[in-house]
Amino acid sequence: MAWTPPSKFTVVFSFLLLAGGLFILIDQFFLIPGILPNLTFGTFTSDQWWGIFGMGLVFLAWFLMFLGVRLKGL
Numbered sequence: 001m002a003w004t005p006p007s008k009f010t011v012v013f014s015f016l017l018l019a020g021g022l023f024i025l026i027d028q029f030f031l032i033p034g035i036l037p038n039l040t041f042g043t044f045t046s047d048q049w050w051g052i053f054g055m056g057l058v059f060l061a062w063f064l065m066f067l068g069v070r071l072k073g074l
Helices: 008-030 046-070
Strands: none
Touching: 008 046
């Protein structure tokens, strides 16, 4: 199976997901107060929830780009 370039929409949407995920993870790493609101549900702390969301966005960006390269027309 040959390599196919992803569509512009896939590239832009994947970049936005990656930028959002990295923003959340960098915010959590440097502990900048006041940017992200507190999430208070479940047994996880607010920092853990934001870490999960950040890692999830980075994974989704990678997976969308992977699908965009492997599948034709995506």
